[in-house]
Amino acid sequence: MTSQTAPMELHYWPTPNGHKITIFLEEAGIPYEVRYVNIGRGEQFEPSFLKISPNNRMPAIVDPEGPGGQPISVFESGAILQYLGRKFGKFYPADERRRTEVDQWLFWQMGGLGPMAGQANHFRQYAPQKVPYAIERYTNEVNRLYGVMNRRLADRAYLAGDDYSIADMASFPWMRSPQNQGQDMNDFPNVKRWFEAIAERPAVIRAVEVGQEHRRNLAEDKEAQKVLFGQRAR
Known part of the structure; x- marks a missing residue:
């Protein structure tokens, strides 16, 4: 089973898709560092983020210990879960x-x-x-x-x-x-x-708390609504 020495870099905001990845990382005990992407303020459109997530959506990860020991970035939450499951041999059967x-x-x-x-x-x-x-x-x-x-x-x-x-x-x-x-x-x-x-799982409790202090009431944040609900091709 693969071990991880350098922390996984998680580009994240506390949404359901973001929680998927914190749940896996917490359950598997994988070290990670959170890089917050404030989607209500348009940080998902920053060129540095688009390099790892061309769909301008979070979450995304950068694994400094990717295949062959070289860094790899992965976007789309389902693809991230499959990647992590294969790499660490957890929660994703080999059969x-x-x-x-x-x-x-x-x-x-x-x-x-x-x-x-x-x-x-x-x-x-x-x-x-x-x-x-x-x-x-x-x-x-x-x-x-x-x-x-x-x-x-x-x-x-x-x-x-x-x-x-x-x-x-x-x-x-x-x-x-x-x-x-x-x-x-x-x-x-x-x-x-x-x-x-x-x-009730302790890892899940920890995972959904990650970044909760950054959440706003979206129903009252009109600027965030403009960013999130008015996107077109760029």
Whole structure:
């Protein structure tokens, strides 16, 4: 199993996608240094950050001890989790059948739960005009996805089976505020059991606290809303 001597460089802001990576690093006991990227003030557009994250999104990592002992940067939270899982041999099984199971649920979160929860949250909390169709559309889709997860967890402890994995780390942060997505966790007892078990893990408690002092009430920060919700090609 690989060890890490130099700290991982984590470019981060306390959002669900950022929390995915702090959860892994805390769970695995990997040393890391946080480089805050204030997305409400446009720091994600700085040329130095775009070199490692060309999609101008955080999180991103720079591993000073990458393949061949040379530094490597990785952007996109799912790709980061896979990279860390492979490198450290934790929370990402080497067996191909089990790894495929993890990958399916990781991509389910990346392509479904995260984007849909984000849209539901946006139209319910931040949109300057309430658009009933959009609110209903995304709230219903998140509800459907919670239902998919609830059925999945009916006969297993975690999304990919009996073992906690990067698939769980990816989904958990997006479900910390179900009320903002128009959901009631009590309607999904298997999801609730899974969520509460993960929320009690000491590493997860530490991970979601990273950078909390930097969070602002986005609903009241109009300048941040302009930066985050008005982006176009540059």
